[in-house]
Each structure stands twice: as C-alpha cells, then as structure tokens.
Amino acid sequence: MEYPAPKPGSSAPADTSDAPLLLLIDDEMQVRQVVQRQLERLGYRVIATANGLAGLNSLSTAQPCAALIDMTLPDMDGAEVARGVLEHAPGIAVVLMSGYRPEELSARLSDLRIAGFLQKPFSLADLRAILAAALSG
Numbered sequence: 001m002e003y004p005a006p007k008p009g010s011s012a013p014a015d016t017s018d019a020p021l022l023l024l025i026d027d028e029m030q031v032r033q034v035v036q037r038q039l040e041r042l043g044y045r046v047i048a049t050a051n052g053l054a055g056l057n058s059l060s061t062a063q064p065c066a067a068l069i070d071m072t073l074p075d076m077d078g079a080e081v082a083r084g085v086l087e088h089a090p091g092i093a094v095v096l097m098s099g100y101r102p103e104e105l106s107a108r109l110s111d112l113r114i115a116g117f118l119q120k121p122f123s124l125a126d127l128r129a130i131l132a133a134a135l136s137g
Contacts, residue, residue, distance in 0.1 A: 017045075020135065021062060024048045025055035025081060026070040026097065031120070035068065035097075038124050042131070052076030052084070059088045066115070066134055071098035082112050093134040097122075 022044045026032040029050070036048045047062055049055040052073045067085045071078035082094045093115035101119060115134035118126060 019043050019045045020066070021045045021047065021064045022131075023055055023058060023062070023064040023067040023085075025050075025052060025067065025073065025078075027051055027073050028070070031070075035127070038127055039068075041124070042128055044131075052078070052081035055081060056084045056088065059085065063089070064092060066093040066095060066131065068095045068097055068118070071096055071100065079112060082114065086113060095130055095134055 020043075022039055024032060024036055024039065024046050026035065026048075027050050032048050032050065036046045039046045047058050047064060049058060052069075052075050055067070055069070067082070069078045069081050069085070073081065076084075078096055078098070082096065085092055085094055094112070095116040095118060096114055097118045097120055099120045115137075116130040118130055
C-alpha cells in the first residue's frame with residue numbers, strides 16, 4: 001500500500017488528522033524528541049514510545065503506515081520489535097535506526113522485510129528521503 005508523503009518543505013497543517021501516522025520507538029528521550037519534531041515538521045503525525053513493548057502495544061489502537069525503530073532498546077532487541085510489528089501489521093514500512101552500520105547488523109536482519117535503515121546521527125534530509133522511499137514502495 002502506498003501512502004502519500006507530505007509535500008517537501010511543508011510544515012504540518014493545523015488539522016493533521018489526514019497526515020500519515022508514524023510509530024517512533026527510541027529509548028533515548030532526547031533522540032526521540034528531536035526525531036518526533038523532525039517528523040512533525042515534515043507533516044507526519046507521530047506516536048512516540050520509549051521501548052519496544054509500548055510500541056507494540058500501541059498497534060492495538062493505532063494503524064501507522066511506518067515504524068521507525070531503534071535497534072538498541074532496553075526491553076527488546078530492535079529486530080525483535082520489527083518482527084512483532086510486521087506480524088501485527090504486515091503492510092507497515094519498517095525503518096531501523098542505529099549507531100551501527102547496516103553491514104554490522106545484516107546477519108540479525110536477514111529474515112526481515114526492512115524498508116530502510118538510518119544510521120545515527122542522521123539529517124532531516126536523510127529522514128525525509130528514507131521515508132519517501134519506504135512509503136512509496
């Protein structure tokens with residue numbers, strides 16, 4: 001399923017009820033807050049959680065079109081969270097985030113359908129590009 005990405009450079013409209021909904025899972029509060037603000041600036045609505053279990057539980061009441069998941073969480077491995085997300089919502093685009101290079105994680109991710117990877121730290125342009133690609137295909 002393809003979701004329309006907000007127009008580049010646009011800010012979130014006053015009524016964001018039609019904006020695509022994203023799930024953001026990152027245990028580092030500052031990172032979570034910065035990424036949430038960036039996503040909102042790009043025009044997305046965001047459910048932000050601090051751990052894998054809270055993120056998975058949020059899927060019982062929300063239907064995000066994409067999930068951005070940190071690979072290093074206190075309660076679950078990011079790959080384990082991604083598996084849970086994909087089991088619950090097979091059509092969701094999963095983007096993993098990590099300070100590690102993708103090559104270092106490839107063995108743990110070989111069985112997952114991952115739509116993208118963001119190596120921390122990443123720029124707003126990187127975030128915009130990876131989401132546009134993930135949501136278009």
